[in-house]
Amino acid sequence: MSTETLAVEKREQIGTNAVRKLRREGKVPAILYGHGKSNEPLAVRRDALVRLLDSGVKLVKLQGGAKATALVRDVAWDAFGIEVLHVDFNRVSLKEMVEVEVPVKLRGEAPGVAEGGLLEFVTHSVTLECPAGEIPEELDVNVGDLHLGQAIHAGELALPEHAQLVSNEHDVIVQVSHPTAEEPEEVPAEGTEGEPEVVGGKRKTEEDEES
Template identity: 45%
Template sequence: MTDVIQATKRDSTGTAATRRLRRAGNVPAVLYGHGEANEHLAIPQSQVKGLLRHHSKMIKLTGAVEETALVSEMQWDPLGIEVIHMDLIRVNLKEKVELTVSVELHGEAAGTREGGILLENLREVEVRCSAGAIPESLILDVNELHLGENATASQLQLPEGVELLTDGDAVLAHVEAPRAQQDEEGTEVQVGAEPEVISKGGGDAEDDA
């Protein structure tokens, strides 16, 4: 999916300028690549949030610049809530690009009906494809995944023209049995129980309060 983004040029850079930009509801961005000069841009924060909702990798810039670009990197605030900077790469829709794509698990693993738990090992893989054919996500069918088995990157459903760069043997998901509820001696233990607190010196815990 390609989102259309309205961009304006930034006349000034630096810490103070970018802070003012963010207070005004914009995200600073840099557009580079193809041997052309870097463009310092401002993108409305609302449109950046739209990119995140759509999981878009490709964007069509309009306004101050007319370019097709790949979202190369997003920098987040310390809490991981807001995007504070974006790196964009100019691309031709026919050229090959390398990027990470999210993995979606589809189906109900047979192993969950056998008492197991389905766990994800990797949520993204690296692929190579033309810039105009970047998939929003890749599908991993887990219906036939039984207890004790795993699914690897080689089992992903790849659209035509998409090449997997991640090792095909990389485990994306597996089904494992729940943790044993008995210790090696057969003594029953309570899963998730709080560990016993032993106070220093062997006294009661209240003595140390």
């Protein structure tokens, strides 16, 4: 996985008012932690952080107010998922084993679709354990041999060297399922439409009532 350089600055003031001021300046509060060192409050420009997150890069080299190789860990968004509110950076070494979530990318065309099936992309990412310097950007899944009624599970994914699957190996990644047949709507027999259900006995006829 590629590594991006991200400029950060030290955050001298903390608290609600300081954070609001920071956001008005187009910056996002951040924290750097890990490796037994003290937590470092930081700030990063919002536009630079958004570009980083959009790229999918997880490993960054922080420069400026702090110098460290770190993983992008927790990202807090607003209620609409539009604005980044906070980000956590975790110090790591390149050979350190870390757990990361890696997206899955489908490749090819499943013959099961031409056979009348529905292609269902069930699991879009999996969790791996691998060296921090060897995090894959994505995992490719070839569906070119996927026929009707078949599925590919997490345990069947081709993983990079030194990577291990943390997610459940039985999780379905993609499958070609049989389309659900719609049951035909029942048409009431002539003369019975609108009649109430008879519970506990037969319906009285006019002859019964007269007798």
